[in-house]
Amino acid sequence: MANTTALQYAVSGLSGGQTYAFQVRAYNKYGYGAFAASASVQTSQPPAQPAAPVVSVLGSYVKIEWTAPVDNYSPISGHGYQILIAASDGTFREDKALCDGVAQASVGYCLVAMWDLRGPPFLLTYGTLVRAKVLAANARGWSAPSAANVAGATIQVEPTAPAAPTSGAATGPTQLDVRWSSLALIPAGGSAVLSYNLQYDNATAATTWFDVIGLSPDSLVTSVIVSTGVVPGSQYAFRVRARNIFGWGPFSDVTYIQAARAPDAPLAPVTSIDAATGGLVISWQAPNNAGSAINAYVINIQHATAGTWHTVSSCTGANPLVVTCTVPMADLTSATLGYAFGNVVYVRIAASNAYGPGSWSPISSSAGATVASVPTQMAIPTLDLAASTDAQVTLRWTALTGAAAGNSAVIAYSLLWDQGDATRAGPDTPLMDSLATSYLVTGVSGGDPYRFTVSARNVYGPGASSPVLTVVPTDAPGKTGTPNVVLTDAT
Secondary structure, three states, rough: OOOOOOOOOOOOOOOOOOOEOOOOOEEOOEEEEEOOEEEEEEEEOOOOOOOOOEEEEOOOOEEOOOOOOOOOOOOOOOEEEEEEEOOOOEEEEOOOOOOOOOOOOOOOOOEEEEEHHHOOOOOOOOOOOOOEEEEEEOOOEOOOOOOOOOOOOEEOOOOOOOOOOOOOOOOOOOOOEEEEOOOOOOOOOOOOOOEEEEEOOOOOOOOOOEEEOOOOOOOOOOOEEEOOOOOOOOOOEEEEEEOOOOEEEEOEEEOOEEEEOOOOOOOOEEEEEOOOOOOOOEEOOOOOOOOOOOOOOEEEEOOOOOOOOEEOOOOOOOOOOOOOEEEOOHHOOOHHHHHOOOEEEOOEEEEOOOOOOOOOOOOOOOOOOOOOOOOOOOOOEEEEEHHHOOOOEEEEOOOOOOOHOOOOOEEEEEEEEOOOOOOOOOOOOOEEEEEEEEEEOOOOOOOOOOEEEEEEEEEEEOOOOOOOEEEOOOOOOOOOOOOOOOOOOOO
């Protein structure tokens, strides 16, 4: 350097992080004096790039923790750090109100409330990884930003709504067994549940709620017996919610639980005739079980004339899951029930649970099933002259319905004949057995008498045969006798 009378000198062009030695000597007109002892100076630069911060959950807070990097010969203390947190749009932002790296430089971490990160400007949602970067500063300036953490704290929230409560086995006339499922960690918002709050309303409108447990003090039970003020047969509404460190989540759907009693009366049963078997089919709807599962039905059939009610062994209703049964017609026509052809059958039903049988249903309709029988006797078949010749005949008859059919569908008509043999007792050879109401008989001989009868059959059996129809097909006239010739005088 050039000579100078100044007592200080700025040296430029030095490299950061290097050690330099300096000596000073005086100069006058007689020359240079001796050098003073040397002094060493090490140059500085901004801090090295910090390592990625460690981000973790601490209660309801996110802890962002960093390690001081190499300061490059200029202390970081007094200058501090800058903490950047990633927002929902991916940009890294500084918010000194949440994490002031300068003020918290001495402790090496800051605590950020989880709910602050859920609001603006960060707007982080449940399950999002909280990512942060750190920059360090000294007298020489700011370091490069660190890499962001790739693991650590995720955003936690209030619990979701639990599933609706259910009624347990201990529900009875004077107590309600209310149960619900605990929330796993993820439905619980990522934070352990601290309390469940069960509420009830004794009105079906579910508008005025009262706390059962869990508001004060906390409670982690998932079932409770409610007995105070429970009225048999009354219905109560229940809902439940969960709380974690972030607060209460929403309530579950509402469940209605009824204090048990005997079941309600079913609606009037419906009766019909099974066309395949001829039995009386009784059907009904399961009534409200009044808080206790139905374990049986009692089916009564009224005596046709005496008016008394009887339970038939063929239709006990012992299976609570089956709401239909069939009574054989033989049971109806027995002395016990006394039904005859055409009588309307009257039925009533009662349901039973652990608390006994309920009230009887209304009696089945007077328009219900009527007792059936075999069909009535068929009318004599008719001969279709237009469709008959000396070699074939066409027969027709009228189908039976309703009472004439025995109140049961006809399944076949049977046509019998005697094949032109007058010595036979009557028609006994089958021609057809079907639902047809006409038949073409071929291969008949003119002049021979043929006899026919028809009968109808349903599931109860065949009805009586019709009167006999005798048919004699036409034939050519026979040979005449010898003519008698008489002579007379012509006049």
